[in-house]
Amino acid sequence: MKRIGNPWVLAGMLAGIVLLPKGVDSQTPRTAALAAFDTIQTVLQHPRCQNCHIPGNAPLQLDAGLVHTQNVQRGPAGKGAPGLPCSTCHGVTNPPASYGPNTPPGAPNWSLPSPEHKMVFIGLSKADLCATIKDPKRNGNRNLAALLEHVSHDKLVLWGWDPGVGRAPVSVPHDAFVASFKTWMAGGAPCPAGGEAKSARLR
Amino acid sequence: MKLSVNGKEHDVSVSDDMPLLWVLRDVLGLTGTKFGCGMAQCGACTVLVDGQPVRSCVRPAAAVEGRAVTTIEGLSLQGDHPVQRAWAEVDVVQCGYCQSGQILAAAALLQAKPKPSDADVDAALSGNLCRCGTYQRIRSAVHRAAELMEG
Ligand code: FES
């Protein structure tokens, strides 16, 4: 049987199409963008991404998001504690498959966000997550174009789709994620209502 | 594959995925670096690569070609690196199995942070397990080494 293609890619493409065939309600770019943000949230809150996008100083590990063993810390630059940099165990590539499932994965610049720009993803509502990634004060001074570049090409981001033996890759294919990101941007990168006001109340 | 270990160049012929630890111990005969777990869980295999700590059991030797590897045998010529002197003074060692890793990890910590607090020692050395439980003496010896390095 012929495969009709990856459903996530198709969904991403459909979300990006503004002109739909006659008789089908067309989505406004804004509606499409809000729908696309659902996909973005699924990716950012996958363990491969959110395990290091944390509010505290101890990264998480594995699909279950357990606190990283060995008292591993974010450190002053996000690269681990002085004397125990992430690179002690994490190389610039995953180890060879022959090393088995319990060895540390690797990618260039293995690190957490810096303490100044923690870019917390974990536990946030859709609206708060959206506000966080758009805020240059919290996202490492990135505008939307820089964010798109980051999610499209950063090698540490891409590792989420090639995480080595024994770890689930991000559940949405990377091309569908990037397509959703573009759809979200094309619709003005809107955020679902309610987030910041709610978190302001909580503060 | 060309490796630089303790200032000496070696040309070794090993498979591409052989871990550095295997090359050090089995090919070069440098058995001071120990095998504990083989999966970056214990720290016994810690060496320095360009001065930074590395678990040699999970790093392919091919990944450190052209870089300077230091093992316990090469930390100092006479065993008199301040960390080694402090270790002897405080009499840290019990069975010794974990201690090459502990000493190299401590040297890396003091390089990064010459006056570490207890919390700094805990953060840097928690990945180095000691089944004999010499942790308190390790902590004291790191502080003593910091004093010795200050001169
Ligand atoms: S043998 Fe390398 S960390 Fe245990």
Ligand code: FES
């Ligand atoms: S001294 Fe025995 S394991 Fe540490």
